[in-house]
Every structure is written in structure tokens, then in C-alpha cells.
Amino acid sequence: MKFKIKNLKGSLPGFIAGILNGLLGAGGGMVVVPMLEKSGIEPNKSHATSIAVIVPLCILSAILYLAGNNLSYYDVLPYLPAGLIGAFIGAKVLPHIPGNILRRIFGAFMLYSAWRLLMG
Template identity: 30%
Template sequence: MLIAIIGFFAGIIGGMGMGGGTILIPALVLFASIDPKIAQSVNLLSSIPMTIFALLIHIKNKKVVFKLVLPIALFGVIGAIFGSFVANYLSSDLLRKIFGGFLLLVGAYEVRKGIKEPKGNCKKKK
């Protein structure tokens, strides 16, 4: 049941375009006691069907800029290959610390941005 709940919330976050892995990986590591390397691979594989359905809805709502997709996908694939090889040489403990530091930085950035922007004055992107 715990895994299903974690997957549900990761799907919600992923569907909103914020990356379900930011929820899924820490939740699997912290609450399900899964090794970080296994959690990363589970995240990658489980994101495929979630991404397909979310993408179809975003395309239907005309929220995809296709000219951005090719360079991002191309260099993303190159980065994924590189990252996969690097992850094989790093310990799970170090990967956990790197990912935690990344989440801390992103969280601090979002808090700072939220403080700097006046309430109710969020910029809408077209």
C-alpha cells in the first residue's frame, strides 16, 4: 500500500511537470528503505508510462513547444548516458547525499523566489 501511495503522489507531481522523481526517489529511500541506486532505476522505468499520459494531456492542451524538445531530448539522452555510467562508480551513500543537496538547493531557491515576489503577483507564462 505504501508503494502505491508513493507512486500516486509522484504521478501527481510528474503530471504537473515538476519531476515525479523529486518525490519518488526520496520517498522510496526514506519510507520503503530501498537502495538509492534501485530507487533511481525504479523512478526511470516508472516515469515512462506516467510521462506518456501527462505528455498527451499537455499536447492536447497545446502546452508543448516542440522546437525546444529536440535539443533538450538530444542532450538529455547524452547526459543520461553519462550520468548512468558515473552512478555505477559512486556509492549509494554518496548518491543519496548528492541528491539531498540538490533538493535542498532547489528548495532554498524556491523559498527565496517566493519571498521576493509579492503575494498574488505570480508571473504567468504564455
């Protein structure tokens, strides 16, 4: 497989998503979802694909934070059970949400997140 400039262009959003994920948590999805939709992937598949991209980034970030003593397992454990249940439910519900509704939910979440960040 030959390296092409097109491959590099596709790598840039992944690079940005990795940086955002390391800095902000799973914030890389804010880059990946719009990028995938712009490339022609339907919203439901964009969100699912984004999760598949973000999971390895989250795992690497978590390992680095744990290894650097910036986080302890005890800080993480209370959130895991509910988070896993929520992820399971979200994955089951996602295919049944129409794309236009999913875009609105995603946009509303991004606006709410921005408002919280701005209001401190």
C-alpha cells in the same frame, strides 16, 4: 492475485508522484526515491527504479501537454539531444557512485531546488 490494503498503501506514493510529475515536471522522483529507500532498496537501485517509474509518467504528461496545446514540439527539440546524452552518461555513472555519496548529491540537489523555488 488478490487485492490487499498493502497494495493500496504502495499505490499512494505512486499517485503522489504522478501528481507532482504532472504539476512540476519530473518532481515525482522526490517522492519515489525516499519511498523506495525506506522500503529497504539500496540508494543506487532506488534511483534507477525511480527513473523506471518516472519515465511513463513523463511520457503521459508530455502527451497531455502536447495534446492540450500547452507545449509545442519546437519548444522541446532544443533540449532533447543534450538531455539524452546526459541520461546516457548518468545511467552509466550511477552504478559506480557509493550510496552515501548518492544520498548527499540527491539531498544537495533537493536543497538547491528548494532554495531556487523559495527565492523565486
